Amino acid sequence: MEITPTRLPEVKLIKPKVFGDERGFFMETWNERIFQEAGINARFVQDNHSRSIKNTLRGLHYQLSPHAQGKLVRVTMGEVFDVAVDIRKSSPTFGHWVGVYLSSDNKHQLWIPPGFAHGFLATSDVAEFQYKCTDFYAPDCEASIHWDDVELNIDWPVKSQPLVSDKDKQALSFRDAECFS
Numbered sequence: 001m002e003i004t005p006t007r008l009p010e011v012k013l014i015k016p017k018v019f020g021d022e023r024g025f026f027m028e029t030w031n032e033r034i035f036q037e038a039g040i041n042a043r044f045v046q047d048n049h050s051r052s053i054k055n056t057l058r059g060l061h062y063q064l065s066p067h068a069q070g071k072l073v074r075v076t077m078g079e080v081f082d083v084a085v086d087i088r089k090s091s092p093t094f095g096h097w098v099g100v101y102l103s104s105d106n107k108h109q110l111w112i113p114p115g116f117a118h119g120f121l122a123t124s125d126v127a128e129f130q131y132k133c134t135d136f137y138a139p140d141c142e143a144s145i146h147w148d149d150v151e152l153n154i155d156w157p158v159k160s161q162p163l164v165s166d167k168d169k170q171a172l173s174f175r176d177a178e179c180f181s
Helices: 032-037
Strands: 002-005 012-015 018-021 024-027 046-053 057-063 071-077 079-086 097-103 109-112 116-122 126-133 142-144
Touching: 057 079, 071 079, 071 097, 071 116, 079 109, 079 126, 097 109, 116 126
Parallel strands: none
Antiparallel strands: 002 012, 012 109, 018 024, 046 126, 057 116, 057 142, 071 109, 071 126, 079 097, 079 116
């Protein structure tokens, strides 16, 4: 497994070793020892699975303390453009973002630690997105930043207005969002 930092050093791109032949493939998606050696000390308590049609944008979501979540994300069908935003005020990369393509073809994963907002855009006809969380879903700690916030200026690969939930349409601006210390 190859684990490398992105331009936001705490956000890591994970490229599993894939063993394939005419029957299909096998890969290890989580190995506590290997992840700990890469500085990812996570205990997962919940797995989630979503399905989105092309041009669906979900995010930018996060949970505040005491239920901040780290997420290990991957795509098992199709492709997404996945984004993490540093929302830790004390960080030198506060307000910076990183985006990567995750797909069932490349089998890459992204580690997004607590203190980062997360979102993705389905770029294939259908995308199935799975992720492990380090804390349980807590609606009272849930927060979101508007996906097209002008201050963040995320370069989403959209050609038309994306499909966004009513809840995400009402997300706060980055300037007004509650962030981590």
